[in-house]
Amino acid sequence: MAHTPQSILKTVFGYDDFRPLQAEIIDSVLNKNDTLVIMPTGGGKSICYQIPALIFDGLTVVVSPLISLMKDQVDQLRELGAPAIFLNSSLTPEAYRENMTLVRENKARLLYIAPETLLKPTVLGLLASARLDCLTIDEAHCISEWGHDFRPEYRQLAEVRSRFPKAVCIALTATATPRVRRDIKASLRLSDAGEFLDSFDRKNLFLRIAPKTDPWRQAIDFLNASKDGSGIIYCATRQQVDNISDALVRNEFSARPYHAGLPETDRTRNQEWFIRNDSGIIVATVAFGMGIDKPNIRFVLHYDLPKNVETYYQQIGRAGRDGLRSECLLLFGQGDVGKIKYFINQKQGQEKKIAYDHLDAMMDLAETDDCRRVPLLRYFGEQYAGENCGMCDNCLRTDEDLVDLTIPAQKFLSCVKRTGEIFGAVHIIDVLRGSENQRIFKHNHQTLSTYGIGGEYAKKQWLSLSRLFLRKGLMVQDGEFGSLKLTDKAWAVFRNEKKVLGRLQEETRPKPAARPADIDYDPRLFEGLRRKRKELADAANVPPYAVFPDKTLMEMAAYFPQSEASLPAIHGVGEVKLQKYGAVFLEMIRDYCRENDIEEVPKPASPAAGPRPSASSKPPSQRRPVVIGEAYNDGRSIADLATEFNIKQGTVIDNLYRYVQEEGGVLRPDGMEGLISVGPDLTQRAMESFEELGADRLRPVFDALGEEVGYDDLKLIRLIYLSG
Ligand code: ADP
Ligand code: ZN
Numbered sequence: 001m002a003h004t005p006q007s008i009l010k011t012v013f014g015y016d017d018f019r020p021l022q023a024e025i026i027d028s029v030l031n032k033n034d035t036l037v038i039m040p041t042g043g044g045k046s047i048c049y050q051i052p053a054l055i056f057d058g059l060t061v062v063v064s065p066l067i068s069l070m071k072d073q074v075d076q077l078r079e080l081g082a083p084a085i086f087l088n089s090s091l092t093p094e095a096y097r098e099n100m101t102l103v104r105e106n107k108a109r110l111l112y113i114a115p116e117t118l119l120k121p122t123v124l125g126l127l128a129s130a131r132l133d134c135l136t137i138d139e140a141h142c143i144s145e146w147g148h149d150f151r152p153e154y155r156q157l158a159e160v161r162s163r164f165p166k167a168v169c170i171a172l173t174a175t176a177t178p179r180v181r182r183d184i185k186a187s188l189r190l191s192d193a194g195e196f197l198d199s200f201d202r203k204n205l206f207l208r209i210a211p212k213t214d215p216w217r218q219a220i221d222f223l224n225a226s227k228d229g230s231g232i233i234y235c236a237t238r239q240q241v242d243n244i245s246d247a248l249v250r251n252e253f254s255a256r257p258y259h260a261g262l263p264e265t266d267r268t269r270n271q272e273w274f275i276r277n278d279s280g281i282i283v284a285t286v287a288f289g290m291g292i293d294k295p296n297i298r299f300v301l302h303y304d305l306p307k308n309v310e311t312y313y314q315q316i317g318r319a320g321r322d323g324l325r326s327e328c329l330l331l332f333g334q335g336d337v338g339k340i341k342y343f344i345n346q347k348q349g350q351e352k353k354i355a356y357d358h359l360d361a362m363m364d365l366a367e368t369d370d371c372r373r374v375p376l377l378r379y380f381g382e383q384y385a386g387e388n389c390g391m392c393d394n395c396l397r398t399d400e401d402l403v404d405l406t407i408p409a410q411k412f413l414s415c416v417k418r419t420g421e422i423f424g425a426v427h428i429i430d431v432l433r434g435s436e437n438q439r440i441f442k443h444n445h446q447t448l449s450t451y452g453i454g455g456e457y458a459k460k461q462w463l464s465l466s467r468l469f470l471r472k473g474l475m476v477q478d479g480e481f482g483s484l485k486l487t488d489k490a491w492a493v494f495r496n497e498k499k500v501l502g503r504l505q506e507e508t509r510p511k512p513a514a515r516p517a518d519i520d521y522d523p524r525l526f527e528g529l530r531r532k533r534k535e536l537a538d539a540a541n542v543p544p545y546a547v548f549p550d551k552t553l554m555e556m557a558a559y560f561p562q563s564e565a566s567l568p569a570i571h572g573v574g575e576v577k578l579q580k581y582g583a584v585f586l587e588m589i590r591d592y593c594r595e596n597d598i599e600e601v602p603k604p605a606s607p608a609a610g611p612r613p614s615a616s617s618k619p620p621s622q623r624r625p626v627v628i629g630e631a632y633n634d635g636r637s638i639a640d641l642a643t644e645f646n647i648k649q650g651t652v653i654d655n656l657y658r659y660v661q662e663e664g665g666v667l668r669p670d671g672m673e674g675l676i677s678v679g680p681d682l683t684q685r686a687m688e689s690f691e692e693l694g695a696d697r698l699r700p701v702f703d704a705l706g707e708e709v710g711y712d713d714l715k716l717i718r719l720i721y722l723s724g
Contacts, residue, residue: 014574035194042321058131081576086112115153140171144183212333213467224696228279229298236304245283295322305336308358424482521558629659
């Protein structure tokens with residue numbers, strides 16, 4: 001059978017189409033033209049040398065500085081049935097010798113190797129006797145002193161290369177300014193002909209930059225919305241890393257720290273834990289990430305401001321390598337700007353100037369009202385061609401979102417004034433909303449004219465308004481006590497000389513990250529498949545994504561393949577994986593479909609240009625939560641629905657919750673109240689706790705109420721809460 005790049009793409013990797021540039025690059029390499037590839041992280045560089053390696057008769061050597069990644073990469077290739085091995089200092093002497101023998105006997109097609117290992121005379125000697133078809137230089141920017149990660153051993157690769165004139169050379173990197181590009185080409189003597197420069201735009205990353213107003217709450221909201229996918233939180237200092245990761249653990253998030261101050265063993269353990277798990281948060285300083293090749297990182301949160309755009313770009317770039325939607329949120333605080341400036345001011349001359357330029361570029365990005373991609377790509381010398389990317393906070397805003405907030409501003413500001421400018425936002429809001437808590441009576445604030453005049457907004461909305469008023473400079477906040485004080489601008493608002501226009505944000509809450517919009521799948525089946533994948537991965541001692549990428553499981557949970565014949569159509573199912581794992585996953589899917597009365601949905605043929613499945617498993621009108629939600633709103637009771645659908649009441653309630661959460665439905669509140677077994681006081685307290693702690697998880701509310709309200713009641717109260 002003739003192996004074409006296209007057939008290998010399908011049979012080995014299980015993918016239908018090449019991504020932009022991949023086919024051309026592979027052709028170039030197969031024609032033995034030296035090739036330079038500049039493609040953003042996640043662009044799909046690996047396939048560009050892996051497919052030629054599987055076609056060439058001889059050996060492909062892959063030089064990479066990332067020793068920690070090699071085992072992973074090689075494991076993934078072996079999972080695909082590709083004969084790959086590696087040589088570096090982490091191997092035991094026996095394993096090292098064994099791999100040398102495999103090369104000598106021409107039994108490996110891909111050899112991953114660290115530069116210092118490659119430079120050893122024994123290794124060079126061995127390769128001289130082998131047939132070398134391709135020399136791959138990964139992370140090629142390491143060759144340049146102008147890059148951010150110069151490795152002196154890389155300099156000597158030019159000499160190595162000249163020893164193997166018959167081997168084609170392919171150099172790849174994700175970050176290269178024009179200067180670094182020139183350097184790579186000059187050192188490796190690559191001609192212009194084989195240069196492939198992909199756009200730096202990472203289309204699947206949703207970029208959001210929000211004012212850092214209440215970082216901890218913002219972070220929690222962001223994490224809750226990201227459900228249980230895995231992600232990274234970047235902080236500026238080790239101290240901050242420790243604090244945040246401890247606080248997350250106390251709040252029952254699965255999180256671990258990573259910074260240079262931790263013992264090597266802890267760092268390795270935490271990194272390994274992160275890579276091996278499908279959910280989990282690494283809280284880290286910049287020290288984390290270089291050796292990370294995890295494709296399914298679903299979010300990156302910048303708790304503090306990165307020093308420059310390049311760092312920011314690299315760090316967000318670790319998310320979504322698998323091409324699925326991933327969320328990036330940066331909390332942008334003026335205080336952080338001040339801290340960075342403080343450090344810059346310790347520098348001198350040119351260095352200081354460069355650092356200021358970098359910071360300015362970062363500020364441009366953070367404060368722009370334009371598409372975030374415009375300043376971001378400009379930094380890499382690229383002009384963003386699109387008009388509205390649809391994947392950044394600014395592009396999703398419209399001018400219609402701007403509403404006249406003068407009246408709420410007047411209410412709020414006058415309440416600040418009347419309470420003596422010594423209280424923080426929470427108390428002001430309590431006064432406005434007519435709360436009956438202790439503090440109100442203690443200060444006699446129930447007698448104020450502003451008491452109870454702000455019932456039109458929920459607490460959360462008032463909080464976001466108060467941050468908006470701060471941002472607009474209508475008031476200032478005491479750094480230590482959080483008390484609010486009016487500015488001159490506030491007086492102009494009182495006198496009706498100045499209108500307050502703004503966006504009434506619900507919250508800085510992104511869409512659930514674990515559920516990219518482009519494929520609509522059954523989350524419960526997905527969860528089950530994911531658990532199975534983890535089991536299999538642990539048993540094989542490989543990371544879960546080496547078994548199947550997330551997208552494979554999503555497609556399985558969207559198209560419900562019922563037979564072995566339908567599996568190869570699923571993304572990421574090549575021949576070897578089909579044999580190895582097909583049966584296990586099929587069985588799970590079949591069982592699930594039988595229990596839930598679901599039929600297979602044929603996977604639509606992918607359009608020629610780029611695979612972007614947009615088919616949903618069922619039209620909304622047929623999805624169960626929708627059917628149940630709508631029937632309920634028509635007046636049917638929960639008990640009726642349980643009988644009608646022959647399911648438990650709890651299942652009806654779960655479906656109603658999904659109707660609200662996943663389908664954006666709204667429920668009539670009156671059908672739930674009667675089912676709640678606790679009194680109105682506790683119900684009210686539970687509602688307040690949902691308001692305060694968020695409604696994505698029940699546990700925090702359960703705990704906050706001293707376990708007085710059971711989960712069944714909490715589920716009902718949450719539904720009432722969410723239905724507003
Ligand atoms: P890079 O090295 O450029 O950061 P990778 O080579 O690791 O990117 O590829 C990123 C992800 O994209 C991997 O999960 C890979 O399997 C996947 N991928 C690469 N090419 C394709 C393709 N043509 N179709 C679908 N997925 C692909
Ligand atoms: Zn945009």
